[in-house]
Amino acid sequence: MFYQKQMDILFVKLGAMGDVVNSLPLAVTLKIHLGARIHWLVEPLSLPLVSGHPSVDSVILFDKNRLPLSVPKIIIQLSKGYWDISLDLQRTAKSSLMCMISRSTRRIGFDRQRCKEMTWIMPFERIPKSDPSAHMVYQYLEFAKHLGVPDNDIRWEIPVTGIPSHALPREYLVLNIGATKPANRWTAEGFSSLVRECVQRYGIPCVLTGGREDVQFSHEIETMAGQEVINLTGKTSLLELKEVLAGSHAVISCDTGPMHLAVALGKKVIALFGPADPRRTGPFVGEVIRKDLHCSPCNRRVCDDPVCMKSITASDVLEKLNAVLAK
Secondary structure (H helix, E strand, O other), X not given: OOOOOOOEEEXXXXXXXXXXXXXXXXXXXXXXXXXXXXXXXXXXXXXXXXXXXXXXXXXXXXXXXXXXXXXXHHHHHHHHOOEEXXXXXXXXXXXXXXXXXXXXXXXXXXXXXXXXXXXXXXXXXXXXXXXXXXXXXXHHHHHHHHOOOOOOOOOOXXXXXXOXXXXXXXXXXXXXXXXXXXXXXXXXXXXXXXXXXXXXXXXOOEEEEOOHHHXXXXXXXXXXXXXXXXXXXXXXXXXXXXXXXXXXXXXXXXXXXXXXXXXXXXXXXXXXXXXXXXXXXXXXXXXXXXXXXXXXXXXOOOOOOOHHHHOOOHHHHHHHHHHHHHO
């Protein structure tokens, strides 16, 4: 069933960059097929991606780091606004409460099996049960199907200027060394070996990217590599990182938000996986390297001995990279 009047739809998808990136195809789809006005409740980390997106009409900022100021403001905004539909894409207690506060005719959430923090008790309309191990892009798009939108091409439509804010060579590889979860991080030995091999085999320089918390790790990689690298770790905003990724020849990354952003930008991606299940949260398009170990995937955030990541070698990555560059 298709709606005749233009709808206002509220997305409640707050924080993690990868989750927000993987929700963007849903926004694009609802904009194209329903002509909906998309409004997005988001936290500061992913605000730049959402606020500048052509399918998003307005943004409501929730700053969890300033709760005494943010909570009253959010309550007022959600209770005074009006939306035809609010979508709880986060499926946590916090996001469910925000959907309940919002003045929405319909509130739609995941089915009980896929809910977290007992949010299934909320009196929401629920999308049908489906495979919880399917990639999250497909799972978010189930909301479009529930609203009567047929299957269609998956598009991110993230705008790119093509003008990096940092001086970079014409061709380069990005090694995204950071990971929000420590257990997802690859080794300094692995990254440094990869830098040496890329320079020697392909003559292509490597650009290191990551957050401020990864700066010391990047210095270790530089020292061990013994090769000149372009170290942008901790030096880029999210929008600057987007341009760096967009201009790269390929991206090698751990399981983290910039990996999903690189996929959304249409880049060739090689993802290094250990604790998480790549079927669900891996690159939507790209190559995955992981070892089939008895303890993996464990979905742990921290591990005293992350053998799943330690067992990945530079040779494993180069094998995939050879194939990717050949294409």
